Amino acid sequence: MGLVTDELRAWIGRAVSYTAPEELGRAAIRYFAIALHDDNPLYRDEAFARTTRHGGTIAPPTLVTETCQLVDRPPDENGYFGHSWDLPLPSRRFIRGENHYEFVQPVRPADVVTTTWTIVDIYERETRHGSMLFVVSEARYTNQRGELLAVNREVNIHQP
Amino acid sequence: MSPRAVPCRVFEEVQTGDELPPRRRDITLTDLVMYAAATWDFHRYHYDEAFARAHGHRAPFVDGQMIGALLAGDLMDWGGAEAFVRRLTYRTRATVYPGDGVVSRGVVTGKTAENGRALVLCTLSMAKMDGTEIMRDATAALELPTRDDVVGAHRTGEPR
Numbered sequence: 330m331g332l333v334t335d336e337l338r339a340w341i342g343r344a345v346s347y348t349a350p351e352e353l354g355r356a357a358i359r360y361f362a363i364a365l366h367d368d369n370p371l372y373r374d375e376a377f378a379r380t381t382r383h384g385g386t387i388a389p390p391t392l393v394t395e396t397c398q399l400v401d402r403p404p405d406e407n408g409y410f411g412h413s414w415d416l417p418l419p420s421r422r423f424i425r426g427e428n429h430y431e432f433v434q435p436v437r438p439a440d441v442v443t444t445t446w447t448i449v450d451i452y453e454r455e456t457r458h459g460s461m462l463f464v465v466s467e468a469r470y471t472n473q474r475g476e477l478l479a480v481n482r483e484v485n486i487h488q489p
Numbered sequence: 490m491s492p493r494a495v496p497c498r499v500f501e502e503v504q505t506g507d508e509l510p511p512r513r514r515d516i517t518l519t520d521l522v523m524y525a526a527a528t529w530d531f532h533r534y535h536y537d538e539a540f541a542r543a544h545g546h547r548a549p550f551v552d553g554q555m556i557g558a559l560l561a562g563d564l565m566d567w568g569g570a571e572a573f574v575r576r577l578t579y580r581t582r583a584t585v586y587p588g589d590g591v592v593s594r595g596v597v598t599g600k601t602a603e604n605g606r607a608l609v610l611c612t613l614s615m616a617k618m619d620g621t622e623i624m625r626d627a628t629a630a631l632e633l634p635t636r637d638d639v640v641g642a643h644r645t646g647e648p649r
Contacts, residue, residue: 357527364520364527365555367562371570381497381570382640390561390574395554397529407540408531422544425553429578 332453332462332489336417344447347399347412355438357398358388365389387435393470394430394481396444412446416464418487426463426484433477441473449482462487497569500600500607500633509567509595509611514559516551518587524555551585556623560613563593564631568609571634575608579627583617590618595629606632 355375362372370377371387378386397411404410413421436442450465464485470478518536525535533540534550541549557577564574585591592615599610613627634640 361527361558364523365558365562366514366520367566369562369565371565377570380640382634382638383571383573387573389558390565390577391554391558394557395528395530404531407533411530424584425581427578427580428554428557429576430557430574431576432574435573 332460333451334417337451337462340414340416340448341451342448343414344445345412346443346445347396347401348443349399349441350401351441353388353392353436353438353440353442355386358386358392358438361389361392361395383435386438388437390432390435390479391430393436393442393479394428394468396442396468399442399444412444414446414448414464414466416487418462418489420488423464423485423487426486427482428484429482431480433479436470436472436478440478442470442478443472444468444470456486458488460489462489497571497639498567498633499639500609500635503597503600503609503633505597505599507597509563509593509613511592511594512563513590513592515590516585516587518549521549521551521555521587524552524558528552528554546584546586548586548588553581556581556585556615560593560595560615560627560629563595563613564611564629567595568631568633571639573632574629575606575632576628576630578629579613579624582622582625585617585623591615591623592618598628603630607635607638608632 359373372389375386400411402410446466446468449467452463453460454463466483468481472478521535525531536549538549561574561577565572595611595613597609598612601608608630611629613629615623
């Protein structure tokens with residue numbers, strides 16, 4: 330009980346932003362599609378994509394929610410350099426609980442993506458593995474014109 | 490990879506109860522590495538067996554967002570060239586490891602108009618071959634063109 334300390338509670342509402350150093354690019358889009366064995370021509374065939382109401386190449390929907398590529402810093406000792414919260418917990422380990430994606434508009438190769446992460450809530454709940462800490466974060470993704478691209482609300486479960 | 494034909498599913502042709510074709514995938518360590526590389530996520534969790542075991546996993550494990558990416562791909566394939574995923578939400582129940590075979594399924598639960606968009610509502614699932622549920626409460630809203638909306642010359646034929 331009492332896992333949500335005042336120190337932890339102070340993190341609710343904190344936000345951090347990352348802006349990609351460059352455009353997303355057609356190569357990154359095709360690379361992502363290849364990794365998923367996804368041969369949908371919307372992601373790689375500009376001539377085809379132009380004939381659709383998308384009007385050109387788009388990124389697979391969830392690509393924008395993978396934000397490591399926005400973060401321009403060296404990897405840590407485990408190879409990771411993406412976003413993480415430096416919460417005052419014994420371990421950074423967590424498991425994914427939930428993802429809620431809203432895709433406001435397709436992401437384009439020329440988009441320069443900014444993501445802003447905010448901690449929305451931290452609460453404690455009993456699970457089959459005992460008391461766990463649930464950290465709810467929201468990421469909002471915008472492009473270089475400030476247009477909202479997508480919102481990703483995720484719940485991560487930390488062992489206290 | 491040469492582009493494949495992607496016809497277009499239109500909103501009027503979809504009915505509640507329609508099913509997305511079940512799709513089986515065999516997840517390999519190569520898939521994990523490709524997804525890690527395509528998302529610039531070089532955390533050792535996703536390819537270093539000794540590291541993963543030392544941290545309580547039986548093997549390197551699939552990034553939970555890759556499951557979301559696969560489901561989004563299923564929806565985009567089913568919807569065709571003018572579809573766009575508007576919402577996707579899921580709760581993670583089980584971790585996927587290399588060697589796991591997984592099957593994704595989907596069924597249309599309703600149709601609605603929202604802000605002038607024609608949305609098909611679906612429930613989705615993904616399970617391992619032994620029946621282990623990988624995600625729970627997975628739902629999506631897929632925007633489809635209406636007959637009058639279809640832009641492209643690809644309006645005939647059945648999407649795969």
